Amino acid sequence: MKRILFLVAFLVIAMASISQPAKEKGYSTITMESIQGQLEFLASDWMEGRATGSKGIYMASDYIASMYKVFGIQPFGDEVFISPTREESRQGVRGRLERTYFQNITLLQYEPGEDQRLSVSTQNGPGESAIDFGYQVDFQVQTGTASISGKAPVFFAGYGMTEKDFDDYKKKDVKGKVVMILSGFPGHRDTTSAAYRKFKPEVSSRMQYMINRAKVRKAEELGAAAVILVNPDTDPANAWTANNPYPVKGAYYEADQRLSSFYDKRMTLPGDTLSGNIPVFTVTNRVTNLILKESGVDISAYETQAMNAMQSLSADVPAKSVGWTSTVNASLINCRNVLGVLEGKKKDEFIVVGAHYDHLGKYDGWIWNGADDNGSGTVGVMTLARAIKESGETPEKSIIFAAWTAEEVGLYGSRYFVKNFPNSLKIAYNLNFDMLSRNDASDTKGNTMSMMYTSFTPKLKDLTEKNIAAKNLDVAVNFRGSATASGGSDHAPFAQAGIPATFFFAGMHPDYHQPSDELSKLNWNKMLNLIRLGYLNIWDLANDDSWLERQ
């Protein structure tokens, strides 16, 4: 018995002494020169801001694939058919499938077309009169993904809410109608009212667009043909004037024309249906007032009743209808994830180490280099690929290294990957790097990061603390355990699929989504330490299942 124990002890020590130098060897490849060398290329002007679908992002993806190859990481993207050369076919060589580093994705890109029309018709006894309003004079439109036209009666939905105690749609049929929705909620004008306390939304008013989006979705679910958004307190006409000097980018730019923006063009996966295809109009007060004129529907009476009695006076608007035409310019574009794999002892179980490599592109002579967002995370993935490979040890689990595309336009790269991952294989864990190299205003020591993680795998926190202590890393972590680990980055599709995930983030800064997100502003030491910490965590997670125990 003792002899066996002795033997076991001997084996454990022997194994540890094999893997320890390997682990150290890999760790030692994570150097300042290495991360700077890679990022100086990725965040250079030649990448033209790495906008999804652009030439610059193709260059970036080729660079990442080349580096995977240099490091000895195998391709994990789509297979392509390679035709034999004439010489080869003479020798009897057939065409063959070959795996690449690229996972190709088709996206639908769309923006408002030339023809945008909105009219309000009023029934007058046997007749009808219509007024046609001007685009960007009396209305603005957020289009669907395909051109659309129609005409329908109007339903005034008030705040457009469906709370248990305040439901604007209760016993109402809005199918096929134009739904008019107000901003706000019962009691929003009086913070001392009971209605205010009851219905105050959890998100701040800064996130008003999220509230509006949820209201539009609700109307769409209920069958609305179009939506008109109304803010009775602010006439949007003031924001649409055409002869302003535009301080468009704050300190960076002032112009006599509105700048084009990366938010003008939107993208989506084409999908199998046209869901989300209803036009959403924002209108001036004079359009709102014409629609409601002599209809019996009164906005201030609605608001008073909602606040004082918590009752909705939502109603059909009689004798009025709204017509619209909204054209869309759409095109299909190709983009690609860059995927490499280091095969482990288990060939059907994977850890996915990922970061998005796309950014916002260039507009009007300015280039959004995205050094921090997310050149830094991309370099993190590449650096980990090299480090783990160069350790010389085969991990238990296989490891996929992923540079995601199309994050900035809706997380499409990572979403596509998760949705199309073969059912026969398992993803055990996802590590997401997004913005590793800046300090937020409160981070005076320049060593703070936040780590969001799926709270059903609580040992991810213990693991991280253990590894910081083991190497005495200068990193102070704000741990943010979350059941859903949602939030606007590429761990979200994994977490939503029930896969344990961790998101490393160094901090928010004023250059976020500005042309000034430049190499010169980075905290390189912090970036280096976050990648080192990622390496230590991945090493343990790839080799030891107990860190992923579920609670």
Ligand SMILES: [Zn+2]
């Ligand atoms: Zn980002």
